[in-house]
Amino acid sequence: MEVLKDRTRHDGTPFIGHPDAVAEIVSAEIGLPEECIAAVYLHEASRMGGYAVNAEEWGESVYTLVDGLNKIATVKPKDTRLEAENYKKLIIQYSRDPRVTVLKLADRLEVMRSLKMFPKSGREQKILETLMLYIPLAHQLGLYNMKREMEDIYFHYAEPEQYRFITNKLKAGEKERVKLMEEFIDPLKGKLDAAGIRYKLKVRTKAAYSIWQKMMKQKVPFEGVYDVFAMRFIIDCDPEDHKLEKDLCWQVYSFVTEEYEADTNRLRDWVTNPKPNGYESLHITVKNRDGAYVEVQIRTKRMDDVAENGFASHWSYKGIKREETLDTWLKSVRYALEHPGSERSEDLPQPPSRDIFVFTPTGELRILGAGSTVLDFAFGIHTNIGAHCVGARVNGKSVSIREKLSTGDVVEIQTSKNQRPNQDWLAWVISSKARSKIKQALAAQELSRAADGKELLERRLKNWKLEISDEMLTELRKKLNYSTLTGFYAAIGEEKLDVNVVKDYIQGESARHAASVEAAEAVQTQSRASRPSASKDDILVLNAKNVKGIDYKMSKCCNPVFGDDVFGFVTRTDGIKIHRITCPNAARLLELFPYRIQKVRWAETPSSGSFQVGLRIVADEESASGRILEVIGQFKASIRSFTVTENPRNGTWEMNLKLSVPSNLELDKVLAQLRALKHVAKVSRS
Numbered sequence: 001m002e003v004l005k006d007r008t009r010h011d012g013t014p015f016i017g018h019p020d021a022v023a024e025i026v027s028a029e030i031g032l033p034e035e036c037i038a039a040v041y042l043h044e045a046s047r048m049g050g051y052a053v054n055a056e057e058w059g060e061s062v063y064t065l066v067d068g069l070n071k072i073a074t075v076k077p078k079d080t081r082l083e084a085e086n087y088k089k090l091i092i093q094y095s096r097d098p099r100v101t102v103l104k105l106a107d108r109l110e111v112m113r114s115l116k117m118f119p120k121s122g123r124e125q126k127i128l129e130t131l132m133l134y135i136p137l138a139h140q141l142g143l144y145n146m147k148r149e150m151e152d153i154y155f156h157y158a159e160p161e162q163y164r165f166i167t168n169k170l171k172a173g174e175k176e177r178v179k180l181m182e183e184f185i186d187p188l189k190g191k192l193d194a195a196g197i198r199y200k201l202k203v204r205t206k207a208a209y210s211i212w213q214k215m216m217k218q219k220v221p222f223e224g225v226y227d228v229f230a231m232r233f234i235i236d237c238d239p240e241d242h243k244l245e246k247d248l249c250w251q252v253y254s255f256v257t258e259e260y261e262a263d264t265n266r267l268r269d270w271v272t273n274p275k276p277n278g279y280e281s282l283h284i285t286v287k288n289r290d291g292a293y294v295e296v297q298i299r300t301k302r303m304d305d306v307a308e309n310g311f312a313s314h315w316s317y318k319g320i321k322r323e324e325t326l327d328t329w330l331k332s333v334r335y336a337l338e339h340p341g342s343e344r345s346e347d348l349p350q351p352p353s354r355d356i357f358v359f360t361p362t363g364e365l366r367i368l369g370a371g372s373t374v375l376d377f378a379f380g381i382h383t384n385i386g387a388h389c390v391g392a393r394v395n396g397k398s399v400s401i402r403e404k405l406s407t408g409d410v411v412e413i414q415t416s417k418n419q420r421p422n423q424d425w426l427a428w429v430i431s432s433k434a435r436s437k438i439k440q441a442l443a444a445q446e447l448s449r450a451a452d453g454k455e456l457l458e459r460r461l462k463n464w465k466l467e468i469s470d471e472m473l474t475e476l477r478k479k480l481n482y483s484t485l486t487g488f489y490a491a492i493g494e495e496k497l498d499v500n501v502v503k504d505y506i507q508g509e510s511a512r513h514a515a516s517v518e519a520a521e522a523v524q525t526q527s528r529a530s531r532p533s534a535s536k537d538d539i540l541v542l543n544a545k546n547v548k549g550i551d552y553k554m555s556k557c558c559n560p561v562f563g564d565d566v567f568g569f570v571t572r573t574d575g576i577k578i579h580r581i582t583c584p585n586a587a588r589l590l591e592l593f594p595y596r597i598q599k600v601r602w603a604e605t606p607s608s609g610s611f612q613v614g615l616r617i618v619a620d621e622e623s624a625s626g627r628i629l630e631v632i633g634q635f636k637a638s639i640r641s642f643t644v645t646e647n648p649r650n651g652t653w654e655m656n657l658k659l660s661v662p663s664n665l666e667l668d669k670v671l672a673q674l675r676a677l678k679h680v681a682k683v684s685r686s
Helices: 017-030 034-049 060-073 084-094 099-113 120-140 144-158 160-172 174-194 208-218 242-259 301-309 311-316 322-338 374-381 383-387 423-428 432-464 470-479 485-493 499-529 586-592 624-633 664-675
Strands: 199-205 229-235 261-269 282-287 293-300 355-359 365-369 389-394 397-399 411-415 540-542 552-554 566-570 576-580 600-602 611-619 638-647 652-661 680-685
Touching: 017 034, 017 099, 017 144, 034 060, 034 099, 060 099, 099 120, 099 144, 120 144, 144 160, 144 208, 144 301, 160 174, 160 208, 174 199, 174 229, 174 242, 229 242, 229 301, 242 282, 242 293, 293 301, 365 374, 374 383, 374 389, 374 411, 374 432, 383 389, 383 432, 423 432, 432 485, 432 499, 470 485, 470 499, 566 586, 566 600, 576 586, 611 624, 611 664, 624 638, 624 652, 624 664, 652 664, 664 680
Parallel strands: 229 293, 540 600, 552 576
Antiparallel strands: 199 229, 261 282, 282 293, 355 365, 389 397, 389 411, 566 576, 611 652, 611 680, 638 652
């Protein structure tokens, strides 16, 4: 048309190619009359070229069709939240002629066939709209050819690898299906010819998308889908004699079930009771001579054409009154639109249940998890947008950052440079990206506050002329229930913790230290008084008899053994505790509390007695445990406990033992022999 000649499509080709292709679908593939073809061109001319269509010039029927198409064109699929029922309600509201729906489906089929010309974002949006809106609509109207083709195009772009896998499988099995068809019909040819039944037999191959859906739903491989193909009898007879059509279908049915074992539970009689969308056919599943199940469909040529192309295909038959057929078909379309439950829901393609589909103001599609909020959407766009999000406008309405989104929502994020993430935000998001970015922002904020808090505390301590040791700082942090030092400093920085609490603690500790010095001196005085033979160097002499005596105890953190280099530490309540000089706590005690250290030495010879000691052994084979027990049994050492734990990360076994030994001399013998064992990688005291 003149008004469209200078228009181009996304790839630069003339736009007129689009209405030309839609008109071809409407005419040749569906069978709609000339007034529908005219409506296709006039709709595009009025929509894009400003051409005014009037009833006087084009007739009331054409005008009604064009008016309906123009109104539907103003409906944005995202405004329907991509719900098929909402979309159909709008179609019913905007169009008086149900054929408008079929024209819209033809338009969408042409778009899907030309999907390659659209940019990536446009393709994603169109395949999603097709899955959610147009495929269910084509199914309910009985336009199965259109439905299958749109499904396969969707599948080709949404799951390209799976699409290639299934289509290649179908191509590879094509010869086998032809052979199966020939073997299937051979026993039936004589009966059909004798009955004078003219027919055509063809193999109906299931669409790739339908096969994939069944594979996913039933969790089976390609070979596990048993109805990949079906045998279809298409009987040639007078399309006006419906009684003859039914009789011939049942006659073919009887021939098939006489020759092959039938599964009567799978009989579907849509010849006697057609579907609301006009579908007529007999379906039965039989077992062939090899024991394989085959689906058989029996229908006339007229029924097959209706099944493939819908009720509109009646017009292609001569001798049928167009007005009568049109009226029947229009009632069918209207019924399908107004009764969404007329088809089984499991036959329709299902959208991913764990995702929602929302749009930016520019129409860009964003896929989020079900239950996502405005915050999830904001962080999905960009981290900075998420961190400064204060709310959004969803479908034009202002909402909070906690608002949950739904499929079809149009979301415009609102930000403020003063906004910062807080701990509550973690409860308002579900996406891993949003949670990760919020945690990073909170950690950065805490580090900043911690730096301020540490600086404030150091400045105050200097003014007070006080000092706090690392040990005192750790004890205070734990006492105040802060899990990390960063959190402790951050609490000071944001004034949740008063620095005077630290001052009071330091002063209190100083007083307690002074008291402990006095207590230590008193213990030492008592210890000297109870040992008249003590040396002039004030050295406490240890032996193996009185290790459980009142004067001293062996520390459990390092388990000293007779002969070890040791020192004593005067405690506030438990007397003197003996530590090995290599004890993990030795350096801290010697540095911080020199005034509480007691010199000790062992007696010249140990008296009868024993010492508890822990060993940690790492071996590269579990079988080494048997040899370890044998070695220990050769010495004056007894085992109190023995545990073995596997470390799967590096393939080793860790063995922890508790031994009772008389001295470190005997212990050294045990250690030397254990370290010499094969498969033992490391031996240490614990």
